[in-house]
Amino acid sequence: MSLVTLFLGLLVPWLAGMSLLLAMPAQRRLSERGELAWIAGTGYFVGAFLLTLWMRALSRMGIDFGGFAIGVPLLAVAVGGGYLAWRRAANALPGTIRGAGRALLSPPGLSGVARWAWRALLLWVALRFLLLGVEVSWQPLFPWNAWSQWATKARVWFELGRIVPFADSADWFAADGTAYFDAGPHLPPTLPLLQVWASIALGRWDDALMNWPWWQFAVALSLAVYGALRTLDMSALAALVVTFFVSSLPLANVHVALAGYADLPLAACYAGAVLAVLRWTTTRELRDAVLTLVLALAAAQIKAPGIVWAATLVPGFIAALWPRRGVKIAAAIMAAILFGLLVLAQTSLTLLGYPFHLAFEPAWGALAESYFLLGSWNLLWYGALAATLLAWRDLVLPPLAPLTMIVFAGATLLFALVAFPGTRVAIADQTSVNRATLQFAPVAIVFAALAFRAFALRCARAGTGSELASA
């Protein structure tokens, strides 16, 4: 019985998020290609974030956590949003869902070997998520920070039925029992609240089963990537291949299997925000703009570096809003930031008593080993480099320019984290370079895919054959 309530508990925020997105006014119909997958993917991010906001509100209002207090309002959102969506597209909804089901097995436009390749790849992706799901169900909370600074809060809040403050040791003594302590008292409450909700739905504390939201983030990210790429006119098979790349990053899989860290949920929300920007650059829909802001906010509420990642969206927006001069403006901003980093590395400023100096201590050898020799990233960085070189002439031209600016800003951030280890303490919660890379990796894959497509389109224009249509 508890597994059924857990399943329902995990489903409710997902449905609520999807319903909210469907209820928002939009010109794109659900039946348009990629739309359902996009709504399903980003719907989870929105729903999960909404769930935690509601739990924070309940705690503020002094209402204890419980299945009724949390679940019923979310269910109401799901039903209400669903009703609004139904009213707007009553005729289209069943057909769209049926069509999506059919397309899963036989996507339109694919035949013969391509269709079998689609099915095989889909099965391969499903097998991975099955294995990860089994691992999530059985593996007790394992990685270090998960039990020393994240789930600590979940355990206390679940048992007490409300959010209570966590403080560092000095404040803990001063609080005289009203505050709790762990190794990360200032971390945002979003992820622990998701664990609390899973525990409430389950009806007991189980530090394996409470981690299902990590699996949901991974699945939702795959759906969002597929949906967004389809919206951006990528073929079904190509979009599935890119989705497979995103879902098969070994380190991302580890973060599902050994759930409890913030990096994968942050990566998912950040990637969702970037994809929403990309959609917005083509659709100019209010819904995509709102979604960008919500997901950027969610990323910032998952972990402190999310604020910096959210800031990397700004150059993309600038490049999209002013296609002619935007790239130059964005590039100038990033050049100024790089210059600022170099100045801080070369000087020893002191402002308001705080030293402002960054030690330049790059660990290029370790980075190269991690990116190119070890198994964390499959062949991602080889592919990203190759795609960037192949598409170099298209990088700063529409439609790729906004994404290029975002990726350039993200790469600058990673560069800063690698070259100036002090920045890892200042802006990245002491995240290791590999985990910071994970936060960026899905976006890097999408960028490589779209850059490669730009190269393919250039080849198609230059060549005489028409085989490229399938690429």
Next chain:
Amino acid sequence: MHPHRVGLFLFAVALAVCLLAYLVAVVPGNWFPGASTMTWSAAELSFTRGFGVVENDALVVTALDATGTAVISLDTDFRSNDYRAIAWNAIDVPERANLRLLWRTDYAPGKLNSVPLTVASGRLLPASLARDPNWIGRIRGIALLVQGPLPGPFRIRGVAAKPLGAIEIAGDRVREWFKFEGFTGTSIDSVTGGDDVQDLPMPVLLAAAALLAAAAAFLLAYRSGRIASLPAMLATIFVAAWLLQDVRWVVNLGRQVRATALRYAGHDSRERHLAAEDGQLYAFIEKVRAKLPQGPARVFMVADAPYFRGRGAYHLYPHNVLFDPYLNAMPATSRLRSGDFLVVYQRRGVQYDPGAERLRWDGSAPISAELVVSEPGAALFRIR
């Protein structure tokens, strides 16, 4: 032919070429030697100098002799021509120690030959002796020389003499790639991709093959004037390379799931924790929790190891627990108050006088405390 098929074909050929090129570079002599690998277990090894014991099929080197040396030796009798490498299967090998492979031959029985050994990630890399002029005649004995420092014991599971034929080397590489890499404390930061030490990491081989195939595809597309087919070929090459690397990862993931299932499947949450690596600590904390009051109590968790401090605290929540995540520090006695609890787990320097019911640590003034739970190396105290 369809560009996807061409891409696939080019990648397959390029992969074979790259493998072949690697073997040409590393096979020291005969590609298909008649001899097969000879292995010796830890039980067949003996100490000539230094100290240790055989434990769980491994020879544990625990101490060096008075001159700071240990020698682990083995009598052998094989032709040096047939075997060109010696591989010690050892783990936790000290990185800063001086390690050498020693051997004697029937050609010059009085001469003791040696080559330095390299340590990587706590393992000994195989010593290739094909080009060593002293690797000659019949090998009558081999040994491992260890000269300090030896910060802790290390384990030798055995030693192997390898002919280093092409098939054996290729097999070794495949075994390295597909060696089970179970989840550890560092998995959350990095995935090695097979064995800790690899002579040829799989991503490098696949990337090289993909690059070669891509170059061939470029040539093909330009020479045939079908530039539009190039992206499809390149995409197929890259997807094929990615898929191969992913097969390795999914196989590893499947083995991890099996290992997790064997350990935890069918157990409830409590049983899973008892079966986990910190099961002993969990069992002790269960006893502690039984003695703590119903409502959240102020609890101080101390242990020498940061892992036990943090894990102990984690199992103690929702009690209001304080632990030091970074330093092995005891709480200042002035900050303790009556009714507080102190959980001590494998922490040296904490002394309790049961007669006087006084507790002290690290030279601090004794305080009044009641022993509530006691086990070897672990205790719960209530501060009075």
